[in-house]
Amino acid sequence: MAIDKGTATRWLIRLLKLAIVVAILYGLSGTFSRAYDDLQKHEWSIHWRWVVAAGVFFVVGCLPCGFYWWLVLRRLGQPVSLWVAMRAYLVGHVGKYAPGKGMVILIRTGLLSGHYRDIPAAVVAVFFETLTLTGAACLVATIALPLAFALSGLPVWVAAGMSLAFAASTTPSLVALLLRWIPVASLRAASHDLAARVRALPLQTILLGWALGVLAWCAFSLSLWCVVRGLTSASEAPLSEFPFYCGATSIAFVAGFLSFLPGGAVAREGALIQLLSTRYDVGTAVVAALLLRLVWVVAEVGQSAMLYFVPVPGPRPSDYSSLRGE
Numbered sequence: 001m002a003i004d005k006g007t008a009t010r011w012l013i014r015l016l017k018l019a020i021v022v023a024i025l026y027g028l029s030g031t032f033s034r035a036y037d038d039l040q041k042h043e044w045s046i047h048w049r050w051v052v053a054a055g056v057f058f059v060v061g062c063l064p065c066g067f068y069w070w071l072v073l074r075r076l077g078q079p080v081s082l083w084v085a086m087r088a089y090l091v092g093h094v095g096k097y098a099p100g101k102g103m104v105i106l107i108r109t110g111l112l113s114g115h116y117r118d119i120p121a122a123v124v125a126v127f128f129e130t131l132t133l134t135g136a137a138c139l140v141a142t143i144a145l146p147l148a149f150a151l152s153g154l155p156v157w158v159a160a161g162m163s164l165a166f167a168a169s170t171t172p173s174l175v176a177l178l179l180r181w182i183p184v185a186s187l188r189a190a191s192h193d194l195a196a197r198v199r200a201l202p203l204q205t206i207l208l209g210w211a212l213g214v215l216a217w218c219a220f221s222l223s224l225w226c227v228v229r230g231l232t233s234a235s236e237a238p239l240s241e242f243p244f245y246c247g248a249t250s251i252a253f254v255a256g257f258l259s260f261l262p263g264g265a266v267a268r269e270g271a272l273i274q275l276l277s278t279r280y281d282v283g284t285a286v287v288a289a290l291l292l293r294l295v296w297v298v299a300e301v302g303q304s305a306m307l308y309f310v311p312v313p314g315p316r317p318s319d320y321s322s323l324r325g326e
Contacts, residue, residue, distance in 0.1 A: 050230030051291070054223040055299040061219030062090060064212035069129040075205055076121040076197050080112060088112050091304045120194050124179075128170055128209065134257050135166025136213025137250040144247030162254070170209070172201040220253075221246040227292045228276070231284055248275040269293060
């Protein structure tokens with residue numbers, strides 16, 4: 001019996017979705033297993049209300065990043081509502097636990113299906129958000145290194161240089177230039193049109209993205225502080241040392257990002273343990289780093305599971321009016 005093309009396409013999409021789910025679950029299982037096994041090797045006592053607060057601060061930190069992604073989408077002419085974009089952004093977080101860096105893009109653009117005019121614009125928005133968040137981490141680290149770790153010279157210059165590199169990579173004119181160099185002939189015309197829209201991105205939008213990125217890192221740093229506070233006492237983890245937690249969180253994230261491992265596994269924990277060990281004993285540093293990973297994974301999986309099954313409204317015809325200059 002012959003199978004029509006439409007049916008075959010639908011089954012292919014279903015199999016692709018299944019493969020994505022399996023890849024994510026495989027990556028998460030490894031993350032959970034390693035963290036749990038390492039936690040079993042240490043004696044520890046946890047005040048769970050602080051752990052819950054750490055999860056809340058992590059989710060709060062994700063919101064400015066999702067807002068910036070939505071804003072870039074709108075500036076690029078994509079008729080996406082804030083709720084639809086935020087849902088796609090938050091659910092897409094679990095994609096980083098699958099091997100490779102492209103799963104996040106697949107999930108977010110897939111959940112926006114029907115709400116945008118062209119996929120490349122959605123992909124470009126993902127890169128703007130990701131590079132801006134990472135650049136903001138480098139900026140926070142540049143400020144925190146001398147304040148919290150009394151470091152100067154090469155470490156600070158490296159962090160500052162990376163911050164400038166990420167700032168340059170999110171310059172609309174540079175991104176537009178790179179889009180014009182796409183070697184695939186069939187995509188060249190579309191990329192030239194997208195390049196024009198990217199070049200028209202207002203400077204205020206880029207600067208707002210960096211401000212939102214710094215705000216996100218403040219929330220993520222509070223998440224780390226809550227974890228340490230849950231393992232120690234108020235005198236051992238005073239909030240007055242907030243720059244220390246900002247530096248530790250941001251530097252560890254950059255280490256994980258540059259490792260290209262799924263979710264920054266191992267690299268992020270290794271860097272965080274070394275940084276926390278400058279203030280706390282090694283046991284506390286190890287448990288805090290592993291517990292922070294567990295808290296963030298649980299928060300990401302929990303929000304993704306809840307939001308994925310929440311229905312979203314379909315695009316309205318009025319959404320496809322001209323969005324330039326909004």
